[in-house]
Amino acid sequence: MTAETRMAAIAAMQTSLEASGYITERDLAATLLLMADLGRPLLVEGDPGVGKTEIAKALARARGTPLIRLQCFEGLDVHHALYEWNYQRQLLAIRVAETAGASRVEEDALFSEKYLLKRPLLEALTQAVPPVLLIDEVDRADEAFEAFLLEVLSDYQVSIPEMGTIRATSIPLVVLTSNATRELSDALRRRCLYHYLSYPSFAKELAIVQLRLPGIADRLGRQIVEFAQALRQQGLKKQPGVAETLDWAAAILGLGISSLDEAGPDRIRETLSALLKTHEDVRAIEPVVLDRLLALAS
């Protein structure tokens, strides 16, 4: 493939992501293309609220494939993630067989697909069309689960003791996200492509706001984004992410404010609950600070 066609493919990827509502830089589009080329999962890290999870959603929309999501948490184990037997139905089947007077119940029938509850990982491996599999906040799961993931993600096959090995019918596009709650193992990191998503630049965030809130006036949009970007420089305990900026913009629009400087600090303060999420942060934005931020944004 020549360099030109590669760049064209990257640009096309970027456009199709944009069409499905996700503004991205070209480097991320290039990485997403690479995922399909190399058949490797993608690990995305970055601050909370920068749109890590959105990547998987947008990718699924852009490719027109289903999104299968596995939300990780402490104590997540193989059975939550992969499969579980439907014990109730199995017991019921035994009882029914007993009352019907059957002399024995076929064990193979009890451990068949009929009684298998597919959890996200198995669901993703058994789809006819390659789906997008989102393994969200993988750092919240325990080390043991991470080790198990290694096997699934490198061979794309799982074994169920009662049924045997199940090979993937189609290799899903896997997106893992992490918030660095815990350091992930080198083994997992090495098997993945890596992308670090930082807070968006002014232009990108403005584009996102305009895409999501098409009705917003140009000047107000700029002020809102300027304000959010300046707020991120304040060393807050909980930095506002892109989602918070969008919430705030919606709140401002809802109040019928057409310009931040005309609305005045008091009305703006009423809406700040969309951006500031801890008591300390609310306290840190004193009237003086708010005035300065508003002056910066106007």
Added chain:
Amino acid sequence: MALTVTEAGTAATIRMAGFVATLRSNGFVIGIRENEDAVALATVTGIMDEQPLRWGWRSLLCARADDWARFDDLFDSYWMPPNRKALVESRAGGAGQVAFSDEAGSQAGRAGPVLQRDEAEDDTGLPGDDTARDGASAARSIADADFRSLNDKLQTYAIETAIRSFASRIKRLRTRREQSRARGSRIDLRRTLRLSVASGGSPNDLRFRVPRRVRPRLVLLLDVSRSMSLVSFFYLRVARALALELGDVHVFLYHTQLTHVSDALRDPDPWRAQERLQLLSAGWAGGTRIGECLAAFNRQHGRLVNSRTVVIIASDGYDTGPAGVLGAEMAALSRRAHRIAWFNPAKADPRYEPLARGIREALPHVDLFAAANSLKTLEAALGSLLEVL
């Protein structure tokens, strides 16, 4: 003709392998498969166009945020002619990056200098030799910083013993959540029930929930300016011992700028640790800008600080930066950190009073203000630190 193409291909492959080796010697973890994929990627995207190749390799060869931040500089220094300005557009973007991009061309040090070991003359260079520092930043170098003493077993033995006892106490430390947890273990019903299936429904084999233990994270900010030169090596040894003993320790040096040195300190190869520190330490024993360095820390590494982070700042508090910055940054830091401890070597003197402007600005935000200039005072300071945790 065909032969020429093959030769060119081989040369390119060797050059790519060289790049991967450079990344590895800079602390990137790259396996053989990634190496093969990197070469394959070059054939897919074409090696003539730098941009897609850079993006692809960055995704493929980086494994953590730290690698990500340094990749562009390493890529430029390996592949670009030295006087060609780096392409700012490709850098990991985001708020606050604008200010950096202006300096990107001139400043070699943002990601730390490039370390290349495969050059023949490097092997002959003694640690104090200038060859090791060639290619480091243009800023002041550290002619008299002798990192060899970092590996002196006799000198560090006592420190390591003290740190080990501190570390084991920190590992045993019970967090408030653990203290308040009801006595006894809780049965993991789900697992127990699942196991019970094997025995026909009777729960013979009980499984218990194992609580995950969360230890405090330590962030050390060590002042290595001229006024601290007598004790800065002592602190560095303490930091190295801590980093080797505890997992979640992050060490930064600062003088007029901030440098992240955790990886270099943890390097199992002492020769390389020494050289990496030497390369990282441009500006050692220079002036101090505590406020601005703290601002840089808050901006770039703020994610390290959360409600279980203990920040230890080692400094005498002589700040040459503008007034007010240090106080404001300390306030920002204390809003996010669990505890802030300030170790001041000067406080060991009974006549000492915190009169320097820097320390006066900082003190209202400090949870523990302790003297630490020798092993004895350090042990006392670590003891009081455990009490406030």
